[in-house]
Each structure stands twice: as C-alpha cells, then as structure tokens.
Amino acid sequence: MGAFIGIDLGTTYSLITHFDDSGRPKIIEDEESNKMTPSCVWFNENSIEVGKEARIQLGFPGVAGRFKREMGTDYIFNFDGNQYTPTDLSSEILKKLYKSAIIKIGKVSEAVITVPANFSSEARVETKKAAKLAGIETVMLADEPTAAALYYAFEKGGSLNGNYAVYDLGGGTFDISIVNIKEFEVKVLSTDGIARLGGDDFDQILQDIVKKKYHEATSEELEEEDFTKTEAEEYKKSLSKRDVQIRLNKKNYLVTKEEFSEAISSSVKKTERVCKSALAESGLKSSDLKEVFLVGGSTRIPSVQEAVKNVFNMPPTSTINVDEAVALGASIYASKKGDPAKLTDDQLDKINKIKVQDVTPRYFGIIAEEYDSKRRKKILINSNIIPKNTKRPCADTKSYFTTEDDQTGVSCEITSSMIDSTATEMATIVWKGSLGPLPKGRTKGQQIDVMFKFDTDGIMFASFIDVSTGIKKSIKLSDIEEN
Amino acid sequence: MTNLDKANELIVKIALLIAFCDDEFHDSESKIIKNWIEKKTKGLTEQNRTKLKNSYEIALEKSIKSIKSNDSNITDLCLELLSLGPQIYSFDALELSIEIMTADNLIHPNEVKLIYQLAKILKISNKDVVEIIDKSILGMSQIPKNIDVEGLLKIDPTVSNIEADKAFQKTFVKWNHLTTSASTDIQRKISQKMLDVTSDVGDKYT
Numbered sequence: 001m002g003a004f005i006g007i008d009l010g011t012t013y014s015l016i017t018h019f020d021d022s023g024r025p026k027i028i029e030d031e032e033s034n035k036m037t038p039s040c041v042w043f044n045e046n047s048i049e050v051g052k053e054a055r056i057q058l059g060f061p062g063v064a065g066r067f068k069r070e071m072g073t074d075y076i077f078n079f080d081g082n083q084y085t086p087t088d089l090s091s092e093i094l095k096k097l098y099k100s101a102i103i104k105i106g107k108v109s110e111a112v113i114t115v116p117a118n119f120s121s122e123a124r125v126e127t128k129k130a131a132k133l134a135g136i137e138t139v140m141l142a143d144e145p146t147a148a149a150l151y152y153a154f155e156k157g158g159s160l161n162g163n164y165a166v167y168d169l170g171g172g173t174f175d176i177s178i179v180n181i182k183e184f185e186v187k188v189l190s191t192d193g194i195a196r197l198g199g200d201d202f203d204q205i206l207q208d209i210v211k212k213k214y215h216e217a218t219s220e221e222l223e224e225e226d227f228t229k230t231e232a233e234e235y236k237k238s239l240s241k242r243d244v245q246i247r248l249n250k251k252n253y254l255v256t257k258e259e260f261s262e263a264i265s266s267s268v269k270k271t272e273r274v275c276k277s278a279l280a281e282s283g284l285k286s287s288d289l290k291e292v293f294l295v296g297g298s299t300r301i302p303s304v305q306e307a308v309k310n311v312f313n314m315p316p317t318s319t320i321n322v323d324e325a326v327a328l329g330a331s332i333y334a335s336k337k338g339d340p341a342k343l344t345d346d347q348l349d350k351i352n353k354i355k356v357q358d359v360t361p362r363y364f365g366i367i368a369e370e371y372d373s374k375r376r377k378k379i380l381i382n383s384n385i386i387p388k389n390t391k392r393p394c395a396d397t398k399s400y401f402t403t404e405d406d407q408t409g410v411s412c413e414i415t416s417s418m419i420d421s422t423a424t425e426m427a428t429i430v431w432k433g434s435l436g437p438l439p440k441g442r443t444k445g446q447q448i449d450v451m452f453k454f455d456t457d458g459i460m461f462a463s464f465i466d467v468s469t470g471i472k473k474s475i476k477l478s479d480i481e482e483n
Numbered sequence: 484m485t486n487l488d489k490a491n492e493l494i495v496k497i498a499l500l501i502a503f504c505d506d507e508f509h510d511s512e513s514k515i516i517k518n519w520i521e522k523k524t525k526g527l528t529e530q531n532r533t534k535l536k537n538s539y540e541i542a543l544e545k546s547i548k549s550i551k552s553n554d555s556n557i558t559d560l561c562l563e564l565l566s567l568g569p570q571i572y573s574f575d576a577l578e579l580s581i582e583i584m585t586a587d588n589l590i591h592p593n594e595v596k597l598i599y600q601l602a603k604i605l606k607i608s609n610k611d612v613v614e615i616i617d618k619s620i621l622g623m624s625q626i627p628k629n630i631d632v633e634g635l636l637k638i639d640p641t642v643s644n645i646e647a648d649k650a651f652q653k654t655f656v657k658w659n660h661l662t663t664s665a666s667t668d669i670q671r672k673i674s675q676k677m678l679d680v681t682s683d684v685g686d687k688y689t
Contacts, residue, residue: 122665418660
C-alpha cells in the first residue's frame with residue numbers, strides 16, 4: 001500500500017506526517033526523536049547539520065535560519081565561500097524530513113508540502129524545486145490554512161457544520177482562511193495573509209527590547225551572540241505566561257508581559273486588518289462564523305488571542321495542538337489527492353467522506369495592449385481573466401484582438417496578482433511565450449481568444465487561439481502554480 | 484511655437500513648482516526634468532531638437548527664478564495648460580509632477596498637497612491620481628523614507644475615524660498584496676515599507 005505524507009515546511013520549525021494504514025494522520029519524528037525539526041542548517045566544516053543542533057548555533061557564522069521568507073527572491077546565503085539559495089537550504093530540511101519518513105514508512109506515494117496562502121508564485125515554484133532537490137518525486141502544494149481546516153474537520157469527526165475562520169500565525173507568516181465546513185466537506189470561501197509576519201518578528205522585537213534595556217543600564221551595545229534570536233524565542237514562550245527576568249553579564253533585565261504585548265501590538269493589528277479583508281472577501285460578517293480556529297505557535301501569545309477576539313467578536317478555539325494542525329492536515333490532503341488504489345480499506349473509509357473545495361489563490365490574467373483615450377496612446381495593461389477566490393474547477397475565456405496590420409505573431413504573457421488592477425506593476429508574469437507564426441497579410445483586429453481553466457486539483461491550463469485559423473498555443477501551468 | 488511646445492513648457496514649469504515644494508531643487512529632480520525634455524524632443528530633426536531643448540531649458544531657468552521670487556502660481560499655469568486643449572497635456576503634467584515628488588525617495592506633505600491641488604484644477608480624478616502615484620512609488624529605485632500616508636489618502640481633520648479607517652484598510656490591503664505580487668524584488672520591498680507605514684499610521688483611527 002502507498003504512503004501519503006504531509007510536510008509543513010515552516011519558517012522556524014518543520015514537521016512531517018503520514019496518513020497511517022488505519023486512516024489516522026500521525027507525526028513522524030526526526031532522527032533525533034523531535035516532532036518539530038528546527039528549520040536551521042549549519043555548515044560545520046565538512047558536514048551539514050540540520051535541525052536541533054543547527055538551531056543551537058543560530059546567530060553564529062555558518063548557520064542559516066528563517067530562509068523560507070526569502071524563497072522566490074534573489075537572496076543568497078554565503079558560507080565558507082559557497083553560495084546557497086533559499087531553495088538549496090529548504091531542500092536540506094526536506095531531505096532530513098523525507099529520510100525520517102522513508103525509515104519509518106518506506107516508499108512514499110504522494111507528498112503534500114504546505115505553503116502560506118500569500119506565498120508568491122516564485123516562492124511556490126521554488127518550494128517544488130526544493131522538493132525535487134530533496135528527492136521527493138511526486139509533490140503537490142496546499143495552502144497552510146486549508147490543510148489546518150481539513151484537520152479540524154477531520155479531528156472533530158464530522159461534527160462541524162457552518163462557517164469558520166482559521167487564524168494561522170506561525171514563525172514567519174500569517175494566514176487567514178474563511179471556510180465553510182459541513183461534516184467532512186471543507187469549502188474555502190476566501191484566503192489571505194501577510195508574507196512577513198510571525199513569531200520570528202516577535203523574537204526580533206524582544207531582542208530589541210533587551211538591547212535597549214542593556215544599553216540604558218550599561219551604555220554599551222549588546223552583541224548579537226550575547227542574546228541570540230534562539231534565546232529570545234525561548235523567553236518569548238515564557239512571556240505568554242509570565243514576566244521574565246533575562247540574565248546578561250551577571251545582571252537581570254525584567255521584561256513584563258504588558259511591555260511585550262505593547263511592543264508587538266502594531267504587528268498584531270496588521271493581522272486584524274487582513275482578517276477584516278478576508279471576511280469581506282468571503283461575503284460574510286463575523287456574526288456568520290461559528291468558531292475561529294487557531295493554528296501556529298504564535299497564537300499562544302495572549303495578546304494575539306485578544307486580537308482575534310476583537311476582530312471576530314468571539315473567543316478563539318485552540319483545542320488541538322496548534323503546532324501540528326497544518327502538517328497533520330497535509331497528510332490527509334495527500335491521501336485525498338493521491339491514487340485511491342494505493343489506499344487501505346480503512347484509509348479509503350476515512351478519505352471517501354472528505355471533500356475539499358478550494359479556490360483560486362490569486363487573479364490570473366494576461367498582459368494586453370490597450371488604447372488609452374485620456375493619454376492618446378497605446379499602453380500595456382494587466383487584463384484579469386479568472387478572479388481571486390473563484391471556486392475550483394473553473395474556466396473562462398476572453399477575446400482580444402490584434403493591433404497591427406500584417407501581424408504574424410502574438411506575445412503571450414500570463415500574470416498572477418493579488419489585486420484586481422490593470423496596472424502591470426501590480427502583477428507578476430508567471431509565463432511568457434508567443435502564438436504564431438500567424439498568416440501574413442491580414443488586417444488588424446483578428447480575434448485571439450484566451451481560455452484559462454483550473455481543474456479541481458488546482459492545475460491551470462491556458463490556451464491562446466487565433467480564431468480564424470484555429471492556430472493554438474496551449475500550456476499546462478502545473479510547474480508554475482501550486483499543483 | 485505650437486500648442487504642444489507651449490504645453491511642454493508649462494508642464495516643465497508646473498513640475499518645477501512641485502520640485503521646489505520642500506524649498507530645495509534636488510539633483511534627482513533636475514535629472515528627471517532633463518530626461519523628460521530629452522524624451523519629448525526625441526525623433527525630431529537635430530535642428531528642431533536643439534531649438535526646442537533650448538526653449539525648454541530657458542523656460543526652466545526662468546521658472547526657477549520666478550519660483551524663487553514667489554512669482555509663480557500653480558492655478559494660473561494649470562488654467563493656461565487646460566486652455567491649450569487635449570487632456571493628454573494634463574496627464575503629462577501630473578505624471579511628471581508625481582515622478583518629481585517621488586524622485587528624492589521622500590513623499591513630503593507639501594508635495595502631496597500640491598499634487599492633489601494640481602489634479603483638481605486639471606480635472607483629473609482621484610482614482611487616476613492614486614494609480615499614477617502607486618506606479619511612481621513602485622518605480623522608485625530605493626525604499627522610500629518619510630512618507631506622508633495621511634496626505635496620500637487625503638485624510639484631513641474633518642474626516643471621521645470610521646472613514647479614515649476605511650481608507651487605511653483599502654490601502655493596507657493593496658500594499659499587503661503587493662508585497663508578494665509586485666513584479667520585482669525592489670517593488671516588493673517598497674510595498675513592504677508602504678505596508679508598514681500604512682499600518683502604523685492607520686492604527687490611530689481603528
């Protein structure tokens with residue numbers, strides 16, 4: 001029988017799970033028996049340490065952490081004269097997790113890696129590349145809050161019925177999803193997030209508080225290695241419960257819960273704004289929600305829970321382990337999307353009840369030329385074809401027209417964006433190609449139809465068709481988008 | 484002199500008024516105006532090109548003097564531009580002025596105020612102004628400093644907290660999304676800065 005794994009490739013910690021033969025999602029511990037593997041890589045002379053040992057060294061030369069935030073960017077890490085991309089570093093984490101899975105469960109049939117809802121197209125592509133570098137052959141991506149919602153629906157045994165919010169504040173990113181759950185059926189209504197906001201920022205804020213106090217007391221600067229981010233993270237956990245005394249150079253520095261809450265309030269308020277936006281996009285009001293589920297380690301912070309209460313007018317629910325929900329949901333997702341022939345009877349019994357209705361994570365469109373009557377000139381615009389949050393499967397076709405006589409080719413550029421804007425600066429080009437050669441001698445105004453289609457798995461198909469000749473360019477965008 | 488040449492001279496004068504808003508004429512601002520003149524004279528014969536460039540540069544010098552002696556008035560310049568006809572002149576004036584506003588990586592309250600004043604006289608909608616400003620901000624070469632977000636959102640003391648919060652919410656959502664979907668890395672960093680500033684300043688209206 002096949003093995004279905006889910007991976008939460010997190011900013012600060014990563015987890016791997018599998019859907020066991022009895023149809024239960026379970027955590028797979030890493031080789032050091034940790035359920036949560038720190039997302040840290042240490043280039044230690046001729047060896048590479050990944051996980052707990054590397055985390056202890058974080059802040060010292062040769063150690064990389066928090067690189068998930070740089071996925072899809074040009075950022076390069078330099079260690080001992082060698083250059084590493086965030087993709088290279090992520091693949092080291094995935095290698096370690098995958099190895100643990102193979103030791104525990106053998107050959108893997110299907111793997112799902114979760115990504116933040118607001119992850120850029122480039123970051124999604126790079127995550128898939130990292131998986132390939134790590135030797136994971138069949139991999140799909142799923143949005144983190146969708147995976148968490150799936151786990152909540154599963155764990156509640158079909159007792160949920162209504163609209164829910166999933167508030168996911170992890171180590172590096174914030175996500176919110178508004179979902180409708182009916183027993184085991186999860187429909188995503190809207191999803192949103194903040195790409196750079198999470199526990200890592202709170203650790204930095206605590207470091208800054210301590211640095212300031214130290215400077216006030218000693219008139220000296222506190223060095224990074226005297227109070228590392230890893231140490232800040234540990235104190236931050238205590239600050240969720242009580243005031244802390246931080247001992248530095250034989251002297252104590254008091255940081256109160258209130259002081260810390262005040263310092264992070266600006267960041268927490270950002271999550272409130274995104275929640276309001278996601279709620280508005282779903283077409284619901286907070287009174288339409290039955291519960292708000294918490295996911296991610298940073299939701300243990302009391303002021304975060306208070307913010308959730310403020311924005312949704314109800315106290316949040318955190319009955320499950322907030323650190324594990326995404327990873328556990330990911331293995332359920334992998335089983336649902338995988339080959340049913342590879343499932344045991346018990347797995348099939350559980351999986352058949354589950355349904356996931358996802359939405360398109362962004363707007364998808366093309367770059368088109370338009371005559372701007374105000375400016376009296378031709379300009380390039382982003383013309384959206386499929387709106388954000390459209391239920392999958394979906395399809396739409398828009399017609400465009402050639403703009404020059406004797407035009408023998410059409411430039412085709414597919415865009416993805418988070419906002420409904422015609423400005424090209426607001427969109428990312430995710431694929432570039434051309435349609436042609438087209439017949440010579442035709443006048444301008446030849447109709448070009450552009451058809452976009454998303455299937456249930458989130459695979460996007462695009463076709464550019466010259467209507468009068470039937471000349472067509474078709475693309476499957478599975479390599480640039482999430483699945 | 485054609486209407487187009489007259490319009491271009493007026494556009495340069497208007498842009499200069501924006502540049503002098505913070506009492507200084509930065510090199511970056513001067514460079515933008517010179518590049519704009521270059522662009523406008525491109526494609527002409529060498530003789531015409533030199534003639535026009537000279538006339539714009541004379542206009543530039545004269546304007547600097549009249550601005551310094553408080554002898555330049557934005558309303559008069561805009562009304563004269565409007566009298567020349569096509570709306571394209573108005574858009575050209577606004578686009579160049581906004582480019583000047585963002586040239587020094589600062590978005591100064593006086594500049595923002597004057598931009599909106601300019602748009603009002605030139606009969607350009609707020610929606611168009613915001614679009615041009617956003618494009619210009621995203622086109623900056625560095626992450627901006629000192630951004631007058633309240634000015635950009637036209638928040639004045641008469642606006643209620645609810646209305647102000649709505650404006651901040653809309654802008655917050657836009658910049659947040661651009662942190663991941665803007666075209667380039669620098670644009671995403673600029674969007675992050677705009678997001679942070681919008682969030683921090685907007686907090687007082689929640």
